[in-house]
Amino acid sequence: MDNNLERDWNKLLYKISEDFNVDANLNGTLLLIGIQERGKGFQEKYSKDDKMDHINLATCTLLMKWKYYSISGKDENDWPIFKKNKMVPPFSKEKEELLLKSAIVEYFKQNEYLVTENNESLN
Template sequence: MENNLESDWNRLLYKISEDFNVDADLNGTLLLIGIQERGIGFKEEYSKDDKMDHINLATCMLLSRWNYYEKTGYDENNWPIFKKNKMVPPFSKEKEEQLLKSSIVEYFKKNEYLETQHTK
């Protein structure tokens, strides 16, 4: 399973790098998800605070898949509001990265950006 995740992750990074002409990495993919979930379109430049807000939005969105968070609505600036359902366990950095990568890959597959590889 871990091999499939790494293969899917590498395919995703390559596709994002090619499509957006960037060097894709974990934070970059989180930023893209946050921008997508915010739903107001892409801007050429983001402040450091804007980037962190979008990365945090993406992280909450992805962790909602595991029922750590639940989207409950939107604030006055149309940012999604999340309720914490349970505490995120203190994962090792490697485990946290694996959870995020898995969630990111599934997000892009669900949104039909990354096609599912069928193994024989």
């Protein structure tokens, strides 16, 4: 991981840990993005399936940046329906994690939650 991404990722994890009183990690961060994107607010408890659905929502949302997915509508429960535009290449676990971390950091910068040297005017 390059130094800037590593610094921003660690800053994000620290901020999430402090703000939500949790031990932040990759899946937990994806869960938060999924909850945000779902737009139904935070619940105290989620089933394992609910957590996986939210993580999936976050992952597809993040991959829209590279046009792997687009939203084609909503289902009867108001969940986004994603259309796969192209196949995601088979990345190594490390490369996949790096891609997600980069997209997550960018997501939180764009949503004005994370302030870094490159976006000091935000938040």
